[in-house]
Amino acid sequence: MTMTSPPSLFRFAARAAALKPSAIREILKTTGAPDIISFAGGLPAPELFPVEDLSRAAQETLAEDGPAALQYGITEGYWPLRQWVCRHLAQTVGLNASPEQVLVTSGSQQGLDLVAKTLIDPGDAVLVENPAYLGALQAFQSYQARIIGVPGDDQGMRVDELAGILAGLPRPPKLLYLIPNFQNPSGTSLTAARRARIAELAAAHGVPVLEDDPYGRLRYSGTDLPALSAQPGAPSGAYLGTSSKILAPGLRVAWLVAPDREFYDRLVTAKQAVDLHTSAFTQRVVCRYFLQPGALGSHIDRLRATYARRRLAMLQALERHLPEGCEWTRPEGGLFLWVRLAPSLDAGGLLKTAAARKVAFVPGEPFWIGAPARNTLRLNFSNASEERIEEGVRRLGEAIRGSFQ
Amino acid sequence: MTMTSPPSLFRFAARAAALKPSAIREILKTTGAPDIISFAGGLPAPELFPVEDLSRAAQETLAEDGPAALQYGITEGYWPLRQWVCRHLAQTVGLNASPEQVLVTSGSQQGLDLVAKTLIDPGDAVLVENPAYLGALQAFQSYQARIIGVPGDDQGMRVDELAGILAGLPRPPKLLYLIPNFQNPSGTSLTAARRARIAELAAAHGVPVLEDDPYGRLRYSGTDLPALSAQPGAPSGAYLGTSSKILAPGLRVAWLVAPDREFYDRLVTAKQAVDLHTSAFTQRVVCRYFLQPGALGSHIDRLRATYARRRLAMLQALERHLPEGCEWTRPEGGLFLWVRLAPSLDAGGLLKTAAARKVAFVPGEPFWIGAPARNTLRLNFSNASEERIEEGVRRLGEAIRGSFQ
Numbered sequence: 001m002t003m004t005s006p007p008s009l010f011r012f013a014a015r016a017a018a019l020k021p022s023a024i025r026e027i028l029k030t031t032g033a034p035d036i037i038s039f040a041g042g043l044p045a046p047e048l049f050p051v052e053d054l055s056r057a058a059q060e061t062l063a064e065d066g067p068a069a070l071q072y073g074i075t076e077g078y079w080p081l082r083q084w085v086c087r088h089l090a091q092t093v094g095l096n097a098s099p100e101q102v103l104v105t106s107g108s109q110q111g112l113d114l115v116a117k118t119l120i121d122p123g124d125a126v127l128v129e130n131p132a133y134l135g136a137l138q139a140f141q142s143y144q145a146r147i148i149g150v151p152g153d154d155q156g157m158r159v160d161e162l163a164g165i166l167a168g169l170p171r172p173p174k175l176l177y178l179i180p181n182f183q184n185p186s187g188t189s190l191t192a193a194r195r196a197r198i199a200e201l202a203a204a205h206g207v208p209v210l211e212d213d214p215y216g217r218l219r220y221s222g223t224d225l226p227a228l229s230a231q232p233g234a235p236s237g238a239y240l241g242t243s244s245k246i247l248a249p250g251l252r253v254a255w256l257v258a259p260d261r262e263f264y265d266r267l268v269t270a271k272q273a274v275d276l277h278t279s280a281f282t283q284r285v286v287c288r289y290f291l292q293p294g295a296l297g298s299h300i301d302r303l304r305a306t307y308a309r310r311r312l313a314m315l316q317a318l319e320r321h322l323p324e325g326c327e328w329t330r331p332e333g334g335l336f337l338w339v340r341l342a343p344s345l346d347a348g349g350l351l352k353t354a355a356a357r358k359v360a361f362v363p364g365e366p367f368w369i370g371a372p373a374r375n376t377l378r379l380n381f382s383n384a385s386e387e388r389i390e391e392g393v394r395r396l397g398e399a400i401r402g403s404f405q
Numbered sequence: 406m407t408m409t410s411p412p413s414l415f416r417f418a419a420r421a422a423a424l425k426p427s428a429i430r431e432i433l434k435t436t437g438a439p440d441i442i443s444f445a446g447g448l449p450a451p452e453l454f455p456v457e458d459l460s461r462a463a464q465e466t467l468a469e470d471g472p473a474a475l476q477y478g479i480t481e482g483y484w485p486l487r488q489w490v491c492r493h494l495a496q497t498v499g500l501n502a503s504p505e506q507v508l509v510t511s512g513s514q515q516g517l518d519l520v521a522k523t524l525i526d527p528g529d530a531v532l533v534e535n536p537a538y539l540g541a542l543q544a545f546q547s548y549q550a551r552i553i554g555v556p557g558d559d560q561g562m563r564v565d566e567l568a569g570i571l572a573g574l575p576r577p578p579k580l581l582y583l584i585p586n587f588q589n590p591s592g593t594s595l596t597a598a599r600r601a602r603i604a605e606l607a608a609a610h611g612v613p614v615l616e617d618d619p620y621g622r623l624r625y626s627g628t629d630l631p632a633l634s635a636q637p638g639a640p641s642g643a644y645l646g647t648s649s650k651i652l653a654p655g656l657r658v659a660w661l662v663a664p665d666r667e668f669y670d671r672l673v674t675a676k677q678a679v680d681l682h683t684s685a686f687t688q689r690v691v692c693r694y695f696l697q698p699g700a701l702g703s704h705i706d707r708l709r710a711t712y713a714r715r716r717l718a719m720l721q722a723l724e725r726h727l728p729e730g731c732e733w734t735r736p737e738g739g740l741f742l743w744v745r746l747a748p749s750l751d752a753g754g755l756l757k758t759a760a761a762r763k764v765a766f767v768p769g770e771p772f773w774i775g776a777p778a779r780n781t782l783r784l785n786f787s788n789a790s791e792e793r794i795e796e797g798v799r800r801l802g803e804a805i806r807g808s809f810q
Contacts, residue, residue: 009613009641010668011579013526013548021674025480046472054475055467062460067451070459070653075430106511106657106680113679117547121418138678142522143418174416208414236414248475250685252511263415269426273543274518274679275511280655282684 014122019142022134023366027351037392038360039379042184042335046383048306049248050289050299057288058281065284073280075272077104077255081287085241085255088290093216094226095239097257103267104255106278108214111240111256112139113274115175115210118266120145125173127165127207129157131338131367131376133184136177136212148173149369154329156183156190159197166205175237176207180228181216182334185367185378189332192225199231208263209237215334217246217300220308222332229257236260238267243286245335246300253278253286307335313386314379314393321397323404328379335382338364340375345403347377353402359395419527424547427539428771432756442797443765444784447589447740453711454653455694455704462693463686470689478685480677482509482660486692490646490660493695498621499631500644502662508672509660511683513619516645516661517544518679520580520615523671525550530578532570532612534562536743536772536781538589541582541617553578554774559734561588561595564602571610580642581612585633586621587739590772590783594737597630604636613668614642620739622651622705625713627737634662641665643672648691650740651705658683658691712740718791719784719798726802728809733784740787743769745780750808752782758807764800 027040061069076082082099089095105111112135120126122144128136130149140147151161157178166172178198180190190198202209211228229239242254258264271277290296314337318328325342341347347363354360364376381389432445466474481487487504494500510516517540525531527549533541535554545552556566562583571577583603585595595603607614616633634644647659663669676682695701719742723733730747746752752768759765769781786794 009611010524010665012671013522013524013529015526016523016671016675019671019674019678021670022677025677041477043477046476049472049475051467051471051475055464055471058463058467059460062456062463066456066460067454068655070454070456070655071451072446072448072654106684109678110680117418118421119415119418121420124418135678135681142675142678206414248686249477250473250475252680252682252684260415265426266417266421266424269424270421270547272427272430273424273514273540273547275515275657276540277657279511279657279684279687281653282687 015142015144018144019138022138024134024362027360027362036355036358036360037384037388037395039381039384039392040360040362041383042380043383044245044249045306048303050295053289053292053295054248054285057285061281061284061288069281069284071280073277075268075277077102077278078280078283078287080291081283082255084287084290085257089241089257092224093213094230095257097259101257101259101264102255103258103264103271104253104278104283105271106254106275107244107249107252108212108240108242108254109135109139111238111254112136112212114256114267114270115238116140116143116145117270118263119174125169127162127173127176128369129178129183130369131185131364132177132369133179133212134366147369152186152188154188156180156188156194157198159194159201162198163201166201166207172205172207175210176202177210177212178228179212181213182218182331184334185336185362185364186338187329187331187334187336190228195225195228196231199228199234203233203235206235208235210240211237212240214242214245218303218307218335219333220304220311236263246296246303247286247289251282251286253282307382309386310381310384310389313389314381317390317393321394323397323401326400335380337379337381339377339379340373341377341400343375345400346374348374350377350399350403354396354399357395357399359392359399361396420547420549423549424543427543429539429767432765432767441760441763441765442789442793442800444786444789444797445765445767446788447785448788449650449654450711450787453708455700458694458697458700459653459690462690466686466689466693474686474689476685478682480673480682482507482683483685483688483692485696486688487660489692489695494646494662497629498618499635500662502664506662506664506669507660508663508669508676509658509683509688510676511659511680512649512654512657513617513645513647513659514540514544516643516659517541517617519661519672519675520643521545521548521550522675523668524579530574531580531582532567532578533582533774534584534588535774536590536769537582537774538584538617539771552774557591557593559593561585561593561599562603564599564606567603568606571606571612577610577612580615581607582615582617583633584617586618587623587736589739590741590767590769591743592734592736592739592741595633600630600633601636604633604639608638608640611640613640615645616642617645619647619650623708623712623740624738625709625716641668651701651708652691652694656687656691658687712787714791715786715789715794718794719786722795722798726799728802728806731805740785742784742786744782744784745778746782746805748780750805751779753779755782755804755808759801759804762800762804764797764804766801
């Protein structure tokens with residue numbers, strides 16, 4: 001017997017109406033054909049996944065720790081992984097956390113959801129970079145946040161704009177959300193001076209900072225900077241890290257650091273209600289891989305070398321093939337760069353011409369809060385070979401030139 | 406530098422205040438010592454996990470399909486797993502679904518969260534069995550539902566009570582939530598007649614049914630019945646199934662079937678916002694195990710044989726050791742039975758005496774909607790050997806007798 005469905009049965013929640021499917025995921029569905037050169041996704045290079053090391057980690061996990069890896073676990077996450085996270089953060093971004101402050105999440109997207117679920121009532125203000133990461137916007141929208149975009153430039157969020165917006169709000173926003181390193185979609189990074197100043201401003205106004213750092217380890221030039229959350233006097237909040245970009249997104253293992261005890265406890269309770277806990281098996285596989293001496297370090301070196309070449313190939317191809325009037329960011333790391341076309345052009349329309357020429361990207365429109373700059377677009381450089389990057393950007397240049405006719 | 410935390414920084418959402426930590430998870434923390442015989446958790450027997458088969462499935466997955474298993478995947482889930490789910494449901498519970506109606510979730514808890522997120526505005530009514538599954542109550546509470554308990558008896562939810570409540574509500578509730586097979590916590594199952602009648606009532610009142618079926622394959626006596634969602638004329642809604650009890654909960658792979666297209670699409674969009682997708686790796690490992698001819702069938706046979714013996718051991722021990730005035734359910738399957746003590750006794754107080762005698766259970770209080778029957782408690786019989794069940798129930802009987810003094 002099949003379930004039947006009268007049309008009037010479901011009365012959806014107000015938040016469901018506020019939530020739109022990801023524009024990127026829709027684009028990926030139509031541009032996934034193998035003959036299309038896609039700069040649309042945010043995908044790591046699959047040929048670099050350490051498949052054999054992970055296979056060994058999976059075997060060892062099940063052989064040595066099978067029953068625990070397959071049983072229910074605690075919501076907070078696997079203790080040795082939380083210990084590793086603390087050592088890793090101290091070594092890389094200057095953040096001193098204890099394992100009791102670490103919550104393992106099913107990808108950083110879940111970290112965004114849990115923070116939003118715990119803090120945001122309908123209509124609450126959340127400040128974000130403009131343009132902002134689409135997954136974060138979705139998470140905040142699903143709790144009916146009032147999202148306010150803070151303008152940025154090629155050094156990330158502008159401090160004067162942030163100060164002005166904070167001064168003008170009747171009460172502090174619930175959250176200030178940032179990707180300080182190699183931001184998605186713009187590729188920009190906050191300077192050391194801005195990190196310090198933004199931390200001060202957030203502290204002065206009593207605004208928790210949600211710092212999202214998926215790309216921080218993927219730096220190809222310049223110097224690593226301490227996390228925004230590690231600035232002297234930074235207010236408490238949450239820092240999100242993940243294995244997705246340094247290991248493999250298909251495992252869905254990420255971590256959230258929240259030093260405030262009540263906030264942490266409420267995040268744990270929220271996670272109980274949404275999925276009990278992250279897979280005990282994948283947590284142990286990831287942890288075992290991370291604990292293998294030298295494995296992660298040499299893997300990240302390999303990622304950096306490959307992605308740095310691809311970034312350079314894309315920058316050079318853009319110089320060669322894009323017509324006068326186009327500008328783009330020159331990210332020091334991460335997966336993306338951001339292109340600004342001549343003001344008269346619409347990247348949404350361009351995508352159709354480009355798709356006909358078998359090249360794809362994400363138009364900038366969905367990343368903007370308020371009036372979108374429709375002449376912007378995001379390009380990913382991690383997922384295609386240098387040859388395909390050259391050819392894809394050549395096609396993109398043709399498509400742009402075609403748009404003027 | 407460590408993040409610092411002024412006390413006033415966080416202003417929590419109203420829903421966060423509505424959400425309490427799971428009483429069970431709190432009890433598990435204090436009764437997890439190895440010298441305590443615990444009937445508190447809902448844990449499968451870890452010694453029965455098919456560790457070697459899963460290790461082989463993990464190796465083959467990475468060897469044959471490594472890049473896809475480690476890469477981002479689509480939100481809806483791995484297509485061959487969704488195909489398997491359809492065949493499995495047609496064969497076991499008489500539900501005819503297409504893979505386009507199946508959404509893979511990170512455990513059934515996530516199915517509960519997504520349905521609640523999509524349908525429930527603050528104050529919306531949700532009907533549940535009374536007593537009800539605690540994880541579902543948490544999911545509904547986290548969206549500030551008004552939860553209404555429908556009284557039951559030893560055949561599950563009472564139809565006359567449901568009809569009366571539906572007739573008395575000013576408008577239909579957003580959802581009717583049930584576990585028709587071997588309910589958690591009571592162990593009772595809906596008869597065939599009640600399934601048909603409840604489906605009719607839900608259809609007549611335009612109420613979507615959320616059917617949760619984690620234990621259905623674990624039947625030790627009696628005859629399998631078609632799902633409530635498979636009854637003629639049943640209204641559309643969602644059916645939840647999971648690998649947690651028939652394979653391993655640590656993998657966090659479950660499935661939701663929603664035949665209504667708009668409802669399904671909104672659930673997918675909600676899942677995008679909460680975790681993008683369930684691990685591509687664990688989905689493939691579980692699917693590969695399920696597709697191995699005979700593997701799941703003989704594993705479930707093994708589970709049934711062992712759990713049936715443990716259930717019998719517990720029933721016999723209860724007869725032997727519990728004093729006059731105690732009653733309990735005799736479930737035909739699942740993991741739990743439900744004990745009603747003499748009316749003067751409080752199971753919360755008893756837990757302290759029992760813990761001193763090194764035996765643990767879950768007091769009934771948190772499962773009740775409205776006035777709790779404090780003389781009730783839940784016992785799990787899947788996670789302890791027959792010897793430990795006999796000894797644990799003996800200690801429990803002593804603790805109960807001690808409570809009268």
